[in-house]
Amino acid sequence: MGKNLGKIISITGNMIAVVVEKHIIQNEVAYVLMGDKRLKSEVIKIQGNIAYLQVFEYTKGIKVNDTVEFSGKMLSVQLGPGLLAQIYDGLQNPLPKLAQEFGFFLPVGAERDAIALKKKWKFKPSVKKGDRVSAGSVLGHVPEGIFKHKIMVPFYLKDEYVIKDIAGEHDYTVDHTIARLKGKKGDIIDVSMVFEWPVKIPIEAYKEKLPPKETLITRVRVIDTFFPVAKGGTYCIPGPFGAGKTVLQQLTSRYAEVDIVIITACGERAGEVVETLREFPHIVDPRTGKSLMQRTVIICNTSSMPVAARESSVYTGATIAEYYRQMGLDVLLLADSTSRWAQAMREISGRLEEIPGEEAYPAYLESRIAQFYERAGAVRLHDGEIGTLTIGGTVSPAGGNFEEPVTQSTLKVVSAFHGLSRDRANARKFPSIDPHESWSKYKSFIKDDSVNFAKSILSKGNGIRQMMKVVGEEGTSTEDFVIYLKSEFLDAVYFQQNGFDPVDASTDAKRQEYVFSKIVKNILQKEFSFSDKENARHFFYNLRQFFIDWNYKRWNTKEFSKQEDKINKLLAGNSHAKSMH
C-alpha cells in the first residue's frame, strides 16, 4: 500500500489546504514534509478533494506544493506504564526528553515516544490461559511508583476473547507481547503493555456510571465546608486575572485527597507550570510518603506554544485521566484554563470562515464544553471496583464578566461553582472565592444545619455591612453590629487561608470539623453583650488575632492546645455570654 500523499495549495496562519487523491478521515493526523522536518497536523474539514488541516507547529517556511503525508490514524495518545511523573506537551511529547536533545528551545517538527520503550517493568499476570476477557479486562499488573498499574485489554477491542497465551512473572519492556488473545472467529491478537487511544473519544470500558457522592477533600476550608466537590464530579473556577485561580489550582493539585492528579496547563503562563514541575519532585506527599510527582502527570501547552496543540491538550489530559480511572483509582483533572482552549477553537473556527456565534466563538462551543465535562464521573468497572474522575476547570472570563459565553456554557454543565472576586483579591482575602455568589450541588462532610447557620450569619452580616454604608455605624444597633463583626470574623479566620504557610495552606477534614464546630457553637451562636461598639470591635479583633495564630499551629500539638486555651479564656471573659438557643 502506497502512502497517502497530498499537495499544499494554500497557507493562512496555522491552517493549510491540501489537495488529496485518495480517501481521508476527518480528524486524521497528517505531516507536512518541510525539508527533513515533519510538521504534525490534523484534518479539520474536508471539501471535495481538498482537506483543511490545522498545523500543530508554526508554519513559517512552508511553501505551496509542499507534500503532506496522511497517517490514516486519528490524533491519539499512548497509554501504558510510565505516564506518571511525566511532563508532556499538548500532543504527548515528553518535554524533558526534548530539552535533553534540543536545549532551551522547542524544536520544530520533533516527535518523541511518550512512553520510554526501553524501560523494563515487572509484570505479574492475573489471568490464565483459557480465561475470557474483553476491553478493559485486567491481564496483570506492574508496579508504577506507588501504584499497581493494571495492564488491560486495549479498549478498542470490542469483542470477547479467550486468553491463548499469557506471559509469566518477569521483567518486560512495554512493547513486549504479554498476551495472545483469540477472537470468536479464531483471529489472534497480540497485546503488549502499551496501546493507543484517540483523544477525542471518551473511554467507556466500564460497567456503569454512578452518581458522584463521596466528598473530595481539597483541604481548602471554604471549598470543603461550604462549596464542596464530589469525587467524580465537576466544578469550575471563573475569575478575573489576579484573583488567584492558578494559586488555588496549585494548592488543590498539592493537597487534594485523590490518587492521581493530571494538570493540564492550557494556554497559560509557562512560569506557573515551572513552579509545579520544579517543586513537586521535592515535596513529600504526607499520604504516601513519596514525592508528589509520583502521582502527577503534567500536560503543558503554554501560551507561546502553537495554538492548535492547545486545543488538543485538554483532550490529551482527559484521556490519560480516564485511563487511570480504569484502574479503580480516584483521579483529578485540573484544566487551566478552559477559556484558552475555547479561544483556540475560536481561532481555528475563524480561519475556517465558519459563521461566528457570540463574541465570535463558534456555535458548537457549548456542546464541546459539555462533552468535555461529561468525561468526568464515578464508574463501576467490570471487576466491581470503582474509579472516579473529577474535573475542575478554571475559566478566564474577558473583563472578569461572568456573562460571557465560556463561563455561561460551563455553568450549565458543572455541579459546583467557585466564583472568584476581584474585590476580595484586591483586599488580599485569599482564596478569593466569593461566598455570596458561589454554589455547589454536592454534600459537605459537615452537617447541613451548622453550614446553613454560618451562611445565614454571613448573608446577614453582608446586609448590615451594606446598610452601614448608608446609615453609618452610628445608625446601626449594637446587636446588628455584632452580627456584622461575627460575619467578618468567620471570613477572616475560616474562609481566608494562607496558601503560603506550611500549616495553614491545608486543613484536613478532622481539623475542619473541629474548628468549624467551635466557631459555630462558641462564637456565631453565642450571644455576647458589649457596652458599646468600640468595645465589641476590640473583643472581636482580639479573638480574630488568637484564631489566626491558632490556624498557624500544627494540629494536635502542645502549641495548638495552648492557643486554644487562650481563645477559651477570652471567650469566657465576656461574662454575659450566653447561648442563643
Place this chain on the structure above:
Amino acid sequence: MRKVCTRILSIVGNVLTVRAEEVAYEELAQVSTSMGTSLAQVIRLDKDIVYLQAFQGARGISTGDEVTFLGHPMRVGFSSDLLGRIFNGSGIPRDGGPPLTENLIEIAGPAVNPAKRIIPSHMIRTNIPMIDVFNSLVESQKLPIFSVSGEPYDELLVRIALQAEVDMIILGGIGIKYDQYMYFRDALEEGGSLSRSIFFIHTASDPIVEGLMVPDMCLAVAEKFALGGKRVLVLFNNMTNFSDALKEIAITMEQVPSNRGYPGDLYSQLAARYEKAVDFEGAGSITILAVTTMPGDDITHPVPDNTGYITEGQFYLRNGRIEPFGSLSRLKQLVNKKTREDHRSIMDGMLQLYAQYREAEEKRTMGFRMSEWDKKLLKYGKLFEDNMMDLKVNIPLEEALDNGWRIMADCFSPEESNFRTELIEKFWPR
C-alpha cells in the same frame, strides 16, 4: 537565485498581491518603488498568489514596481556593538550609525521549552517602595504598567531603567510621539545609561506595520544577549498601540473580529511576545515591563484584559502613584521571603489597613460621624500615601519596611494591626 516579480496584482490597505511560485510562508520581499525600497512579508499563500504586507505601507507603490523575494524571513543583526544604538522597526539605524549587516538572526524564534525554565528567584530592586515592598519585581518577570494617557508612565519607565539592577536595557517604542522618543534618549543619556541601552523606536508617524516588528526585534536581540549571560530588561511603550496595529491589519485582511474589533488571536499574539521573558539556567535573563494604556481607564478593555491574563501581575499607575489595589506582582512570593522576615507581613498587613482606610474615607466624604477607629485609619491613610505611595520616595527596601512599622505604631496599638504576635514583639517600635 532571487525570484523577481514585476507585476503587482492588487493593492488593498498595506497588502499587495503578486503571482509567484516557490515562496515560503513568512518570507521577506523587497519592493522597489520610485520613492526607494521597502520590505514586505508574506502573510498568506493561495496557490500561486502571494499576499505581502508592506512595512512602509502601500502608499506610492505602482502596479509596475518590482518585488524581489529574499529567500529568508525577517532578521536582525546582532553584536555587542548594538549597545548605545537606535534603530527603527525594520532595523534601520535612526542614529546615523552603520547599518546592521553582520551576524543576522531570525526574529520571532521558537518558544522556550517549559521543562528548561527555572523558578525565578532574583529580585530586581528599584528603590520604589510600592514596587520593592508591595509588588517586588523579579528577574524574568513580565509586567505591564496599566495606566491612562496623561499619567507619568514615561517618567516611571525612565526611573526604572536608570535604577533597576540589570546589565542592559532594550527599549521598544511602538507608536510613540517623537518628543517621547527624545525624552527617553535624553533622560537615559543624562543618567548615563544610554551606553547600556539599545532602542528600537517606531513613532506614530512611521508606517503602522513597522510598529508590529518592534517587539520581535527587541526580544530576538534580548534573547541573544541573555543566552550570553546578560540580565536584560526590555521596556515597551506602548503595547496598546501594538494591539491597535494588529487590529487595523486584521480588519484590512477581513478577519472576523472577536471583541471590539480586535482579532480573536490577540491573546496568542500578545502571549507570544510576553512569554519571551525567561531566566536561562546558567546564563542570563529577560525581564519585560510594558506600558499598556487603558482606553477610558477601563481595565476590562480587551487589551489590558488579555494582557492581564498573560503577564505575571501588573503595576497600576493612577493619579501619579502606583495604586496598591489592582497592582500585583505574582512572583513576589518567590523573592520576598528571603529579604527580611517582616517583608510579607508588612506587605499584606499594611494593605489590609489601607483598604479599611479607603472605606473610612468613603464614609467621611459621605458625611458620617467618624468613630475612634475611623480617625485612626484616616491618619494612617495619609501617612501611608505620603511615605510609601508617593513616587518621589526613593529609598531601599529595608528602610521602607522600617518606615512601615513606624507609620503603624504612630496610628495603632499592636493588636489593632492584626499582625502575628512574634513579629510585633520583634519589630513594633517602642
